[in-house]
Amino acid sequence: xxxxxxxxxxxxxxxxxxxxxxxxxxxxxxxxxxxxxxxxxxxxxxxxxxxxxxxxxxxxxxxx
Amino acid sequence: xxxxxxxxxxxxxxxxxxxxxxxxxxxxxxxxxxxxxxxxxxxxxxxxxxxxxxxxxxxxxxxxxxxxxxxxxxxxxxxxxxxxxxxxxxxxxxxxxxxxxxxxxxxxxxxxxxxxxxxxxxxxxxxxxxxxxxxxxxxxxxxxxxxxxxxxxxxxxxxxxxxxxxxxxxxxxxxxxxxxxxxxxxxxxxxxxxxxxxxxxxxxxxxxxxxxxxxxxxxxxxxxxxxxxxxxxxxxxxxxxxxxxxxxxxxxxxxxxxxxxxxxxxxxxxxxxxxxxxxxxxxxxxxxxxxxxxxxxxxxxxxxxxxxxxxxxxxxxxxxxxxxxxxxxxxxxxxxxxxxxxxxxxxxxxxxxxxxxxxxxxxxxxxxxxxxxxxxxxxxxxxxxxxxxxxxxxxxxxxxxxxxxxxxxxxxxx
Numbered sequence: 001x002x003x004x005x006x007x008x009x010x011x012x013x014x015x016x017x018x019x020x021x022x023x024x025x026x027x028x029x030x031x032x033x034x035x036x037x038x039x040x041x042x043x044x045x046x047x048x049x050x051x052x053x054x055x056x057x058x059x060x061x062x063x064x
Numbered sequence: 065x066x067x068x069x070x071x072x073x074x075x076x077x078x079x080x081x082x083x084x085x086x087x088x089x090x091x092x093x094x095x096x097x098x099x100x101x102x103x104x105x106x107x108x109x110x111x112x113x114x115x116x117x118x119x120x121x122x123x124x125x126x127x128x129x130x131x132x133x134x135x136x137x138x139x140x141x142x143x144x145x146x147x148x149x150x151x152x153x154x155x156x157x158x159x160x161x162x163x164x165x166x167x168x169x170x171x172x173x174x175x176x177x178x179x180x181x182x183x184x185x186x187x188x189x190x191x192x193x194x195x196x197x198x199x200x201x202x203x204x205x206x207x208x209x210x211x212x213x214x215x216x217x218x219x220x221x222x223x224x225x226x227x228x229x230x231x232x233x234x235x236x237x238x239x240x241x242x243x244x245x246x247x248x249x250x251x252x253x254x255x256x257x258x259x260x261x262x263x264x265x266x267x268x269x270x271x272x273x274x275x276x277x278x279x280x281x282x283x284x285x286x287x288x289x290x291x292x293x294x295x296x297x298x299x300x301x302x303x304x305x306x307x308x309x310x311x312x313x314x315x316x317x318x319x320x321x322x323x324x325x326x327x328x329x330x331x332x333x334x335x336x337x338x339x340x341x342x343x344x345x346x347x348x349x350x351x352x353x354x355x356x357x358x359x360x361x362x363x364x365x366x367x368x369x370x371x372x373x374x375x376x377x378x379x380x381x382x383x384x385x386x387x388x389x390x391x392x393x394x395x396x397x398x399x400x401x402x403x404x405x406x407x408x409x410x411x412x413x414x415x416x417x418x419x420x421x422x423x424x425x426x427x428x429x430x431x432x433x434x435x436x437x438x439x440x441x442x443x444x445x446x447x448x449x450x451x452x453x454x455x456x457x458x459x460x461x462x463x464x465x466x467x468x469x470x471x472x473x474x475x476x477x478x
Contacts, residue, residue, distance in 0.1 A: 008391035008432045009245030028426050032392040059245075 002045055002062050003038040004052075010059035017060050020051040033060075074160035074297065075306030076168070079318065081285055083293050084269050085309045088168045093201050096208040099171040106175055106211075107275035111142065111183040114271075120279040121291050123271070127151055127229070127264030128334070128359040129434075130348050133271070139251040140261050142185045147255035149236070149262035150177050152193040152202075153220070155227025156332045157382075157474045158362040161295035162265045164307040166198035169269065170205035176268030178211050179275045180261055189215040190255055191265075192232050194222070224333075224386040225435050229262050242388050243433040264360075266295055287313030290347045299364035300470035312348075316341040320365060327366065327449050329471075331359035333379055334438025337449035356445075359438075364470055371465035373409045373457050376446045380405050382473050383439040394436040397427035401443055408454060411461035417454075420447070 004024065013031035023044060025033045040048050045062065052060040078085055087094045087102045094102070109117075118134035125131045140146060150173065154162040166173060177189045193199040199219045206215055222241040225231060233254050235241030254260020270292060274282045283291035290312045297307050302319050310318075316328070326340040336356035338344070344354055351358045366372045384398035404412075404420035424444050427436050447454055456463055 006430075007245035008393065008430060009242075011392055013392055028393065030392055030396040032396075032430070034426070 002040045002048070002064055004035050004040060004048060005038075005061050005063045006033060006035070007059045007061070010057045012057045012059070014056050016054050016056065017051045020054055021047055024048065025051070074164055075304070076164060077298075077304035077306060077308045079308060079310040079314065080293075081311070082309060083273055083285075084165060084169060084172060084266070084295060086169075093167060093205065094169050094171060096171055096205070099169075099175075103172065103175070103272070103276050107179060107272070108182045109179060109275050111185075114179070114183045114275065117274050117279050117282075118271070121274060121282050122289060123267070123274065123292075124290065124348050125263050126266035126270070126294070126361070128156070128331075129229075130352070130357065130359075133263065133267060136251060136263070137180075137261065139249075140184055141259050144186050144188075145258050146184055146186045147188040147190060147258055147260040148177050148181045148184070148186065149229075149233065149250065149255055149260050150189065150191040150265055150268055151227070151229055151232055151262060152191060152195075152198060152265040153222065153227030153232060154194060154360075155222070155224040156334075156360045156362060157224065158297060158299060158332045158364060158472055159360045160297045161307045161361055163195045163198050165265055165269055165295065166193065166195070167201045170202045171209070172269040172272050173202070173265050174205060174209065174211070174215070175275075176270070176272035177215070178213055179271055180268065181213050184261065187213045188255070189213050190236055191215065191217045192220055192236060193217065194220060194227070223388075224383075225388045225433060228433050228435075231433070233260065233262065242390055245390075245432050285311040287311075287345075287347045289349060294346065294358075294361060296346075296361045296363060299362065299472070300468075301365045301367045302363070310346065312346055314346050316344040316346060316363070319363060323368070327372075329362070329364040329442075330356040332362035332364075333383060333442055334434060335359050335362065335445075336441055337445040339449040366468040366470050369465060370468035371453070371463050372446075372450065372468040372471075373454060373463070375468050375471045376443070376450075377402065377406050377409050378473060379471055380439070380443050383435075383442065387435060391431040391436070393427050393430035394439075397423060397430075397436065398439055401427065401439070405443060408458045409462075410457075412458055414458065417447075417458050 018025045018027045048062050123133040226241040228243050230243040231241045250260040250262040286292045293309050381402040384402045387394045389395045400423045407416045424440050428440050
């Protein structure tokens with residue numbers, strides 16, 4: 001199953017991921033992503049890839 | 065039993081048969097001649113022999129991560145380009161075992177590194193040390209020897225997170241000494257970008273013993289599942305404060321007098337507070353399955369009747385300061401946890417405890433290295449082990465007991 005991975009050394013809390021993928025990602029009180037279960041269903045992979053591409057810090061990725 | 069006191073080094077105590085600390089006296093390090101009398105000639109071994117022996121004795125890395133050494137060794141390619149990295153940073157502030165080992169038995173560490181290098185067909189060895197005295201001892205020991213290797217001893221000072229192996233490698237390679245965001249293991253890319261067999265100094269010393277004694281000789285003491293001995297740093301209300309060498313498989317109660325408080329910290333400042341050591345036995349696997357991993361081998365026991373809450377707040381504050389600031393949840397979360405804890409200790413009420421608990425959940429599992437998770441483990445287990453006591457602080461403020469002063473903190477480096 002594909003899953004979401006965050007490179008924490010890159011993430012700068014821009015928060016775009018939570019807007020583009022609210023089903024999976026919320027933000028903590030400092031603006032850093034909290035992922036609800038890392039596994040990705042087929043139905044959501046396209047949206048997850050879009051969110052990963054939109055990350056300004058290149059911190060989010062969809063890994064197999 | 066031998067008791068040596070050797071300030072400013074930690075006192076040394078040996079339970080059972082001395083191995084790593086054989087021949088150690090107050091006079092100084094074991095020199096090369098004495099070392100060869102004790103351990104024999106340099107025990108060079110073939111790769112296949114060493115691989116089988118490491119597997120047979122189930123040797124685990126002694127820096128804290130507890131990884132099977134044989135698996136790491138087998139993952140290494142052979143050849144003159146690969147490197148050996150000996151990690152003597154000992155970033156864990158409560159630990160003294162690596163410093164004692166390097167300062168007292170430097171040739172055992174060097175033998176281990178040369179044995180591994182030879183078996184992998186390389187001459188490249190790098191040793192990274194933070195402590196000045198340990199560094200000087202190793203440099204002096206190296207001058208006594210004629211090794212078929214190029215051994216570089218590097219003196220570096222990088223704090224707690226900087227002692228993490230990937231951070232050490234980045235430092236050696238001239239980059240900032242911080243762990244990378246992706247999990248690239250040293251066996252695939254380490255020193256100078258080449259495959260690197262990296263481990264803690266104590267691991268290398270055990271490899272030297274194993275190569276010299278063979279599997280059967282090595283396994284003559286200790287538990288059957290993890291034979292041999294281990295070093296442990298003992299702090300506070302213990303029979304022999306300082307560094308001890310002990311056969312694996314002993315009950316933890318061997319370190320304590322029966323009287324006194326039952327609450328003990330196992331595994332240092334990324335470790336776990338337990339409210340009783342009854343039934344706990346010193347093997348890495350069993351401590352891990354008891355929920356209190358041995359990590360870098362620190363056991364601290366506050367004195368009975370003292371209040372350890374302020375010390376826990378101080379350590380938590382220190383851990384927050386040791387965040388190198390790469391990862392948001394650690395950079396913001398650990399100071400929040402330290403603030404919450406201070407608030408709890410100063411009559412913050414049930415609400416403060418709830419906030420603390422929420423922050424511990426939020427930080428958990430989110431970072432590039434083990435620092436946030438280890439720090440959360442330290443605080444969360446303290447809340448469990450000292451449940452009543454901490455609630456008393458949260459609801460009524462200071463408890464009136466004498467403050468504990470057993471947990472050491474270094475001067476801030478960086």
